[in-house]
Amino acid sequence: MxxxxxxxxxxxxxxxxxxxxxxxxxxxxxxxxxxxxxxxxxxxxxxxxxxVNFGNVRRQGRYLVQLPLSNRSYGIWRRLSSLVGEDCEMIHAGHLRVCIRPEQAAKVEAYALEAKAYGLDLELLNSTTLRQKFPYIGREAVLGSYSPLDGHANPxxxxxxxxxxxxxxxxxxxxxxxxxxxxxxxxxxxxxxxxxxxxxxxxxxxxxxxxxxxxxxxxxxxxxLVARGPQMGVTEPLPYRILPSLSHSSPHEHETVYCRQVTRGNIVFGGGQRNEVDLVRVRAYPNPESTLNQMPQLQRLLPGLANVRIIRTWSGIESYLxxxxxxxxxxxxxxxxxxxxxxxxxxxxxxxxxxxxxxxxxxxxxxxxxxxxxxxxxxxxxxxxx
Missing domain, CATH: 3.50.50.60 (FAD/NAD(P)-binding domain)
Structure with a gap:
């Protein structure tokens, strides 16, 4: 040019x-x-x-006002490898949002109706259908909202x-x-x-x-603007069987965990309360208590994680309004x-x-x-x- x-x-x-x-x-x-x-x-x-973020490539769960922008981005993610010449471990395997609390399930159902007007079609799954389709999900789940065209990538x-x-x-x-x-x-x-x-x-x-x-x-x-650090972690490799990214939708911050499994078998997870950061030193410090709080919530979502080993934790610096x-x-x-x-x-x-x-x-x-x-x-x- x-x-x-x-x-x-x-x-x-x-x-x-x-x-x-x-x-x-x-x-x-x-x-x-x-x-x-x-x-x-x-x-x-x-x-x-x-x-250093979680790597979620999801439209589901966004504020409705963000969905036109999210939809535009979705089209770019679909052609990512041809655009940048690398696949970036992008997996178009969907995003599953799980509810344990009935009052939250009602909100997720209402969101699905509203999101349809923005071109986002979500499949609502009752507790029985949810475990038939995703048998690894915990017994406490009362509703699943599945977005089949979402996915995850390696940030x-x-x-x-x-x-x-x-x-x-x-x-x-x-x-x-x-x-x-x-x-x-x-x-x-x-x-x-x-x-x-x-x-x-x-x-x-x-x-x-x-x-x-x-x-x-x-x-x-x-x-x-305020800066905070999300808490992330990754487990030892496990048999690869979880294709979509998963999240627990809850009105309580400490319950809002999410995870995804990479093809090597490791499960990457995050969520819950965020940590303090230092913008001058450019440092975000993982908090062991955050990991301890995440694990029981992850086990409610995926009981199979009860005895898994965590091999690394980290944080990053994000901005919030x-x-x-x-x-x-x-x-x-x-x-x-x-x-x-x-x-x-x-x-x-x-x-x-x-x-x-x-x-x-x-x-x-x-x-x-x-x-x-x-x-x-x-x-x-x-x-x-x-």
Whole structure:
């Protein structure tokens, strides 16, 4: 694409800050639209939340307002291997949501009716049918909601694959490049980095996860973002028999666990309460008590895990907003500035769709997928009424 040849090496049409799945996919899709791109990542592409999450590729259970975006992302996941040249251990084997409490089952049934209008067809299974189809599910389950077209993938592989694909498409990907300041002068954003390198572009997209809050605040748009660390773990290998990803739907946080089995036999799990993190040191610390709390809940879902050995636990740094919805779209104050962050622990499946939508929005000024509910301006409106 000849556009790169007319722009200095430290300049581009678009600078993206944050090399997770959203930033890396946005870089690829912008290149497909002919835009020159510089992607800046403080560590390695996919090193933070995009690489340490559970790996759930699910539409089921999302807020209804997120389903159009989730559906768009689903279409990209279906062609992932041809898009990035790697399969990323993507398994399209469905997602099963299990309820143990009858009051929660009623909510899941109502959700299935509402989601149908958004193109998400869910199969509701009573306790008998559920165990006939999935005999490993525990006896306490009263309802299952099965989404056969969902699945799971290896999060350690996906964002780096998008980063490599973006680089092959002509994007400049700068790893180990920490952003120190962002200033807009005239038509351009000027981004300075540790080590002295500087970059400029008329368009800036911030996809920096838990660190995006401080960047937005420095640009005059603070948001009530908090960072937390989900607790994950993986078991020893077991006979491979669980194809879909599983989750326990409950109104109680400590009961909300989820798991998936990889083809090697290990079961990856997470859920429950989240841990404290250190944004300055870039550290999330696993809490042994969290694992101890997860295990009895996982055994309610899968009694066969009663005697399994856990071989590793970990955490990561994710960002959360009080309404459980992300910030996504243009700045409310500064032309040329765009955001996509704060996906509240549920951004992995959305990631490629977010990148595609942001590329469309930046390139054309509009998007065919509704994202108005995610505008950063909703927080400035809230503050004006305080």
């Amino acid at each position: 000849s556009i790169q040849n007319t722009i200095p090496s430290d300049a581009a049409d678009v600078i993206i800050i944050g090399g997770g799945i959203m930033g890396a996919s946005a870089a690829l899709f912008l290149r497909e639209r002919g835009r020159s791109v510089i992607l800046l990542e403080r560590g390695l592409v996919g090193q933070q939340a995009s690489g 350690r592989l996906v964002a780096p694959a998008f980063g490599r694909a973006a680089r092959r498409a002509g994007a400049r990907v700068e790893e180990n490049t920490e952003v120190l300041s962002i200033v807009k002068t005239g038509e351009d954003f000027h981004v300075s980095t540790r080590g002295g390198a500087g970059f400029r572009a008329p368009t800036l997209l911030i996809t920096a996860g838990a660190w995006a809050g401080s960047m937005a605040a420095s640009l005059g748009e603070p948001v009530p 009080p309404d459980d919805l992300p910030v996504m779209g243009p700045s409310g104050k500064m032309p040329g500035l765009y955001y996509a962050f704060g996906f509240c622990g549920a951004g992995f499946q959305l990631g490629p769709g977010v990148g595609d939508v942001m590329a469309e929005l930046i390139d054309t000024g509009a998007t065919t997928t509704p994202i108005e509910s995610f505008s950063i301006t909703r927080f400035s409106v809230e503050r004006s009424h305080v």
